[in-house]
Amino acid sequence: MMIRWLLAAVHLLGYGFALASIIGRTRALRQLSGPADLSRVFLADTGWGITAIVLIVTGLMRVFGGFEKGADYYLHEPLFHIKMAALVLILILEVMPMMALIRWRIAVKQGDTPDLALAGRFARIGHWQSVLLIVMVFAASGMARGIGAAA
Template identity: 65%
Template structure:
């Protein structure tokens, strides 16, 4: 029971940290006109990645471990499918930003100035990810309350 509670708490806290990190990265990317401004982008991006990792690991443990209702419950829950679809979209939207940030980090390590022309585009992608992350929270809380399941299943 204690592990189940702690996993749920970590999962929910990770949403908060993810939201704060993605918002900070968005804000920093909008201001990334010079390489010196990238320190804030990189810090926020690292926090975003770590919180996403915690979300995914705790989520997998809750679905496929013996801590929660089990995979059979989740795989038949419509809001779980919505949540996973949103996660996939977030990950797909992350790819261009992740690749750019990797290039920027490499450029800075080499002592070169990174090409920051698309920073605002990556900030826009982060805004979309933020909205999708919030929708994931709505799906998660709906699942916790049995919304979307046929009557009598909960």
């Protein structure tokens, strides 16, 4: 019982930290005027990466780890499918910014100046990721209250 509560609490907190990290990275990307501003982008990006891992691990544990209602319940829950579709879209949207930010980090460590031309596009991607994360929260809270439950 205690582990179920803790997993649920960490999972829910993860949404808040994820949203804050995505918004922080998006804001930092919008305000990016040169390599000197990258530390804010990297800090928020690290927070987003850690939080994404926490959300995915705790989510998998809750669905498949025997701590909650079980995979059969979730896999037959329409709102769960909406939540997972939003997650997949977030992850697909993350591929390009993640790869670029890895290249930027490497360039900075090597003393080079990274090409920051796509920062605006990555900020727009962050906006849509924030929207999708909010969709996930609505789907999760609906599931918790039995809304849209399979008959």
